[in-house]
Amino acid sequence: MKALHDSTGSPAGTPASPASAPARRVRRHSTMAWIGMVIVGFWILMAILGPSISPYDATAIVDTDVFSGMSHKFLLGSDYLGRDMLSRILFGTRATIGLALAATVLASATGTAIALFAAFSGGWRDAVISRALDALISIPSKMFALMMVATFGSSMLLLVLTAAITYMPGAYRIARSLAVNVQAMEYVQAARARGEGVWYIMTVEMLPNMIRPVLADFGLRFVYVVLLLSGLSFLSLGVQPPDADWGSLVRENISGLGEGALAVIMPALAIASLTIGVNLLIDNLRSKRAAKE
């Protein structure tokens, strides 16, 4: 469903602020980009270091005090079994970011590769590929994921594949529109005239000239994948116990919602900080570049 963002371009298509204060605008943008970078960097670091710096083991039942608030013992409270929430979140970082990153890389790489091929070949190949992937976009992403899980269960591999297939057509669409333009450039024509191979033209001539928008799109797609996968885990159809990503942490503590437990809100906030961080980063990098050009 989120794939519709692509056609409407809404999440990143923020019109520029008024031109009355250009100096202030540039500074604000770079500050926002820095904030985004710090958040994203922090979570990547936690994905790498998390398990080794967490105060307890993720599965250790520390106390009988369930759904407790913040204390010295539990910096972010305890969960429904009396486990340390901070440790659970730190351990969950790897599943959350790792799975989403794998799926996004897969989606963007295949989407871009197919797009390069389609734009380069043109004609009926382009038409067939584009129509087929358009049909895939007409299945709302959550529906598609639910069907895949219903059929194949929810192993980690399947979750990555499902998310990748769901968001590949969107990546294709963006990359194809870029590739069609690049493909018409003189240097590509020249390379064709020189008799270079398809692979050479696609990777050496075309790809470098469209890599930046493709990378920005990669960031957006990563956000969608994080939301899709954590949504699935929240429905207890994603990452299965004993593994847990942030979405499953929200789900397993949902019984504490009525008493306002930290254990419900903290993992949800972690997801939000990651997705907002990525959005800030790519949004402001993009507008800075647009201002420069």
Added chain:
Amino acid sequence: MNAMILRLIARRLLQAVLTLLLVSAGVFFITNLLPGDAAQTALGQAATPETVAALRLQYGLDLPAPLRYAHWLGNLLSGNPGMSLVNNVPVAQMIGGRLPASLMLAAVTALVSVPLALFLGIFSAMYRGSFFDRAVNVSAVSMVSVPEFLVATVAVMIFAVKLRWLSALSHAGDAATLGAFIKAYAMPVLTLCCVIVAQMTRMTRAAVIDQLRSSYAEMALLKGVKRTRIVLRHALPNAIGPIANAVALSLSYLLGGVIIVESIFNYPGIATLMIDAVTTRDMPLVQACSMIFCAGYLLLVLTADVLAIVSNPRLKTR
């Protein structure tokens, strides 16, 4: 309305029907990819090979896949999506019991979110660059990139836990009075609205700003027309098409959001039915629910496209 517009709409309708057909094929084949079959699942481990074979025959599982697809599609179109494997109840009956609740939720959400989003979008476009605009914009961006269940849990924390105005669970079934009705729907609708209003506001704002950038708006500005008048009398009538398009597209986000929202508030709608079906691998039910969601989604996107065609002034002069 001229021949050109009618032809475009007819083509778009045909395309929608074809897409729905493709989607139905997708739904059917994805859910039938696994070799394990419904007869075995329905009878369990202890079934003898003979009974499994008999049930396979009864379900028509011995036929080749394309034939089964045609059969399934025919049944679906005649309103008979088969029997639930888990409850042994007709799927149509299970869906019929849940669909009104979901439609009600969607209708109430649309009723609240559309006027709100239009107001926010038009005003932030009118006072572009102001504090109000920036505040609306920042909250809309964050709302779009945040999971629905965060919005829902924060809403529960505030309204049910801290303020004690509402209960954390929705009891939509027994809402007899208006007060009870509001109490039951407030939380799910609030959560859904947050997500959809954000989307709709951004698109409405973009549509109005697009018109304000045009030369006639500049002309009006140079003639000294007031900003309010430029927006309300000049830009808005021309932005109606894109705005209607934005409303229909944003409402299609309801379909995704409703899955999470129904689940978190335990709302007895069709999304919770589908989640249960996925958990128990009740394939006929999964297929039927998926088709309902996909059809609803396509219908909204189709409406958006048709509105865009009808409201395009360039097509009127031809």
